[in-house]
Amino acid sequence: MENIPSANTTTEPNWPELRQERRAIVVVDVVESVRIMQVDEAGVIDRWRRYVNEVRTKVLPAHGGRLVKSLGDGMLLEFESVQSAVAAALDMQQRIPAYNGQASVDQALLLRMGVHVSQVVIDELDVYGTGVNFASRLASLAVPGGIVVSSDVREQAIEGLDAQFEDLGEVYLKHFSEPVHAIRVIGPGESRSLLDQVAASRGVQGEPRVAVMPLQGEGTGEYADVLGDLVADGIIAHLTTSGSLRVISRLSSSALSRRRHTLREVCALLGCDYLVSGRWVRDGSTLLCSVELADGATEASIWATRVRTSAQELLQPNDPVTRSVAEECVLKIVEDQLGKAVNRPLPSLHAYSLQLLGMALMHRSPRRDFDRSGEVLHHLVDRHPRSAQPRSWLAQWHVLRVTRGIATDLHAEGVLALEQTRRALEVDAENTLALAMEGFVQCHIKKDLDAAEQRLNLALEIRPSEPLAWLFQCVVSGFRGEGERAWEAAERAMSLSPLDPMRHYYYALASSAACAAGKFDRAVELADRSLRVNRDHLPTLRALTVALVETSDLTRAMMSAKRVLELDPEFSIRSYLQKAPKGAEATRERYAVAFARAGIPAR
Numbered sequence: 334m335e336n337i338p339s340a341n342t343t344t345e346p347n348w349p350e351l352r353q354e355r356r357a358i359v360v361v362d363v364v365e366s367v368r369i370m371q372v373d374e375a376g377v378i379d380r381w382r383r384y385v386n387e388v389r390t391k392v393l394p395a396h397g398g399r400l401v402k403s404l405g406d407g408m409l410l411e412f413e414s415v416q417s418a419v420a421a422a423l424d425m426q427q428r429i430p431a432y433n434g435q436a437s438v439d440q441a442l443l444l445r446m447g448v449h450v451s452q453v454v455i456d457e458l459d460v461y462g463t464g465v466n467f468a469s470r471l472a473s474l475a476v477p478g479g480i481v482v483s484s485d486v487r488e489q490a491i492e493g494l495d496a497q498f499e500d501l502g503e504v505y506l507k508h509f510s511e512p513v514h515a516i517r518v519i520g521p522g523e524s525r526s527l528l529d530q531v532a533a534s535r536g537v538q539g540e541p542r543v544a545v546m547p548l549q550g551e552g553t554g555e556y557a558d559v560l561g562d563l564v565a566d567g568i569i570a571h572l573t574t575s576g577s578l579r580v581i582s583r584l585s586s587s588a589l590s591r592r593r594h595t596l597r598e599v600c601a602l603l604g605c606d607y608l609v610s611g612r613w614v615r616d617g618s619t620l621l622c623s624v625e626l627a628d629g630a631t632e633a634s635i636w637a638t639r640v641r642t643s644a645q646e647l648l649q650p651n652d653p654v655t656r657s658v659a660e661e662c663v664l665k666i667v668e669d670q671l672g673k674a675v676n677r678p679l680p681s682l683h684a685y686s687l688q689l690l691g692m693a694l695m696h697r698s699p700r701r702d703f704d705r706s707g708e709v710l711h712h713l714v715d716r717h718p719r720s721a722q723p724r725s726w727l728a729q730w731h732v733l734r735v736t737r738g739i740a741t742d743l744h745a746e747g748v749l750a751l752e753q754t755r756r757a758l759e760v761d762a763e764n765t766l767a768l769a770m771e772g773f774v775q776c777h778i779k780k781d782l783d784a785a786e787q788r789l790n791l792a793l794e795i796r797p798s799e800p801l802a803w804l805f806q807c808v809v810s811g812f813r814g815e816g817e818r819a820w821e822a823a824e825r826a827m828s829l830s831p832l833d834p835m836r837h838y839y840y841a842l843a844s845s846a847a848c849a850a851g852k853f854d855r856a857v858e859l860a861d862r863s864l865r866v867n868r869d870h871l872p873t874l875r876a877l878t879v880a881l882v883e884t885s886d887l888t889r890a891m892m893s894a895k896r897v898l899e900l901d902p903e904f905s906i907r908s909y910l911q912k913a914p915k916g917a918e919a920t921r922e923r924y925a926v927a928f929a930r931a932g933i934p935a936r
Contacts, residue, residue, distance in 0.1 A: 349456035357418035357450040357486065358460065358468040359398075359410040361425065364443040364477045366406030372440060380432045380442055381405070388425060396421040401460050411460050415450050415489040419496050419518065422446045422480050430634060438623070438639070447471030448482040448518075450489065467513075470506035474515055484514035497668060500868050519668060541666055544581035544605040545569050546589070548622060550613035560613055562587070563647040564622055567655025568609060568662070574830075578663065581605050600629025607635070607666055609658075619643050622654075626662050628669065636665040667693070688713060688723055695730055696838050697867060703737070706730060714753075721757035721764040728753040728770040732777050737871070738901065747778040765799040768792035773805050776812070780914035785809050800830035804839060807846040812917035816850035823847070837866035841873040848879050849920065856880035869900055875928075882927035894931035907936045 363369075363381070370377050385403050393400055393410070396417040402409040412418040426444060433441045449471060451464030467483065475481040482490075487498055497519045503512040545568050548561035565583055572580045581603050589599055600608050611624035625637040638661065642654040670689055691713060694706035707730050713723040731750035734740040751774055757767035772788035775781045786809050792802040807822035823846035827839050840863035847856035860877035863870060874897050881890035897904055906925045913921040929935070 349458055351454055351456050353452055353454050355450065356453050356455065356460065356464075357412040357415045357448060358453065358464055359408075359412065359418050359422055360447045360465070360468040360472045361408040361410070362445045362447075362469075362472045363406040364445055369440050369442075370406075376436075377440075377442070378405075380434075380436075384429060384432045384442065387428060392421055392424050392428070396424065409460065409465065411453075411455070415448075415486050416495050418448050418450070419480075419482065419486065419490055422448055423496060423518070426478060426480065427633060443477035445472045445475040445477060446480040447473070447475065448480065448486050450483070450485050466508070467506070470509065471515060473507070474501070474504060475517070480518040482516050482518060484516065487516045502868060541607060541670055542579045542581060542603075542605040543572060543607040543609065543662070543666065544586045544600070544603045545572070545583065546586050546599070546608065546610040547583075548611045548613045548624070560620065560644060560647070563644070564611075564613065564624075564642075564655060565609075567647055567652055568624075568659050571656045571659030572662065578666065596627055596632045597629060605629055607662075607669075609662060616641070624658055626665055635669055636661060688726065691723070691726055691730075692835060695726070695733060696835055696870075700739070703733070703739070719760050721761040721767055724753040724757040724760075725764065725766040725770045728757075728767075729773060732770075732774055735778055738903075743778050747774060750774045750778065763795045765792040765796040765802060768795070769799060769802040769805055772802070772809070776805065776809055776914065782809050782812055782914050782916045798829050800826045800839075803829065804842055808842055811846050811849035812914055812920055814849065814917075814920045816846075819846040820850035820852060837863045837870075841867075841870055841876070844873060844876040844880070848876055848883070848924070851883075853880040853883040857884060857886075869896075871897065871900055874900070878931050878933075879924050879927040882930050887930065890927075890931040894928065894933050898933070905934050905936050909933075 366377075385400075385408065388408065389400050389403075392398070396412065397414075398410050398412045398417060398421050400408065401411055410418075410421065412421065426446070429442055429444055436442075447468040447470065449464055449468040451462070451467065453460050453462040453464045455461075471481045471483060480496075481501070482498075490496060490498070499517040499519050501515040501517055504515045506513055545565045547565045550561055562583075565586070569580055569583055572578060585603055589602060594602070596608055596610075600606065606629050608627050608629055609624065610627070611622055613620050613622045615621075619641050620643060621639060621641055623637070623639050626635045627633065628635055638658065640654050640658060642652070646652045646654060667689065688710075691706050691709040694702040694709065697703065707727075710723055710727040710730055713720075714727055717723060728750040731740075731746045731753070735743055735746050740746045751771065754767045754771040754774065757764055758771075761767070768788050769792045772785040772792070775785035775788060779785075786806070789802050789806045789809065792799050793806070796802075803822045804826035807819045807826060810816075810819035810822055823839075823843035827836075827843060830836070830839065840859045844856045844859035844863065847853070847859060856876060857880045860873050860880065863873045864877070867873070874893055878890050878893040878897060881887070881893060906928055909928065910918075910921050910925055
């Protein structure tokens with residue numbers, strides 16, 4: 334702490350003493366405050382004052398914060414620690430829905446928040462300095478209901494313990510000359526999931542259960558009496574394609590649709606952890622549907638959206654509206670489960686949470702997440718030594734240690750990986766995941782494409798719908814230069830697991846397959862989708878670089894190549910060619926030409 338010379342003089346009144354300290358600053362902004370005030374000034378003021386009072390009397394004492402300023406459409410808060418600031422921001426976002434009551438969507442109080450930590454100047458009345466302005470600018474980047482933090486905050490926070498984060502990359506802020514690194518907070522994962530409560534009471538430990546209620550609505554005309562059921566049916570049909578969820582029958586959920594039960598009671602009666610519900614209204618010739626995903630234990634809204642559709646579209650067997658809703662529900666449930674799993678010690682977690690955690694962390698960019706994945710999978714194997722699935726995922730983890738450049742002893746990692754698949758197959762000789770992973774090991778560590786294909790073919794003979802076997806088959810075919818075959822396998826893999834929690838990984842490998850097939854525009858699209866989730870995934874960046882060169886987008890290709898070299902300074906055309914599996918030389922020679930044009934060094 335550093336005292337700053339006082340502004341007091343003999344002719345001026347006494348000023349509060351200034352001091353310089355490091356503080357975490359939170360700036361809170363009400364979205365579109367002017368517009369909602371114009372519609373209902375008295376109501377908005379009343380709700381905002383009551384909310385500020387709750388923040389002042391409950392949130393800040395709980396997290397050790399200070400209310401510096403309360404404005405008509407925002408707040409300025411300061412905390413001694415990053416952890417307290419982030420926890421308070423999440424707490425505030427969770428409390429605000431209660432103040433919207435019966436207000437329409439257009440009149441809801443929605444908050445944007447920015448969090449930054451830096452040296453600031455403090456007195457008993459205010460906080461001064463660039464750090465305050467920086468937090469304010471970060472808030473402007475947040476979506477309604479969102480929180481954006483600086484890289485300084487992210488470095489002091491623990492992924493999963495303090496929050497879940499999504500990298501927004503380098504962004505420009507108003508009145509700041511240089512780009513800054515911004516990170517979006519996507520979830521706390523602090524509350525106990527209903528899954529654990531139900532498991533504790535009934536001894537069942539499995540995938541999260543989700544129920545979909547028929548949407549409520551009023552209106553007349555064609556299909557008016559079944560529109561809510563049509564929407565629910567479509568969402569259920571798409572949700573059932575996810576292997577990571579158990580979906581409650583619509584016959585069960587419909588039986589409760591007209592009864593007066595709370596959300597918590599409905600979930601308890603259906604035995605589900607998450608509930609999808611909503612309403613529809615007619616808007617001319619179309620329907621406007623509001624859909625919400627809620628946590629059955631806490632009754633908290635996890636995600637909500639508004640979509641436009643029609644009765645004719647809902648009657649289509651694969652309508653895009655209910656498919657997109659289902660996709661988002663799966664992603665949000667997985668995020669929610671991951672947040673809850675990361676925040677608890679391993680011994681307290683059930684098998685599904687452990688496996689989901691290990692799978693997800695394995696494919697994230699930060700090294701600490703990858704290492705945590707290995708810890709989780711080893712713990713799961715120790716707890717369930719006769720279970721084949723965790724051993725199969727652990728085999729992939731050993732392979733990725735090599736492909737990410739963490740381990741340099743290919744032989745040792747190969748031995749460890751194959752030991753896990755061997756023991757998995759001892760438990761279950763027809764475990765197709767273990768066979769697929771064995772093919773993955775043969776391809777990436779043993780560099781034996783023939784052996785890899787043999788194991789993948791065996792997996793597909795046993796179970797033609799094994800998505801990972803098709804996904805790894807696309808890699809093998811791509812290495813061989815069999816472009817169309819690689820692309821067909823990639824498409825099959827994605828169609829068999831359209832709502833997979835690791836779909837960004839599917840997009841990554843499918844992008845390489847698209848390159849092999851000469852479908853470079855599609856390769857760029859798939860790589861971009863993958864990088865939105867994992868922006869520093871090296872294989873995806875390499876595939877994107879090749880595809881961009883082939884589509885003549887050299888400017889962006891050179892940017893992608895630069896990022897590859899930032900993440901892997903040792904990468905060169907020579908090292909790339911030297912690591913080619915036998916039979917993949919021609920394909921790599923072709924890609925090497927693209928790398929050279931993008932600026933990858935020869936040696």
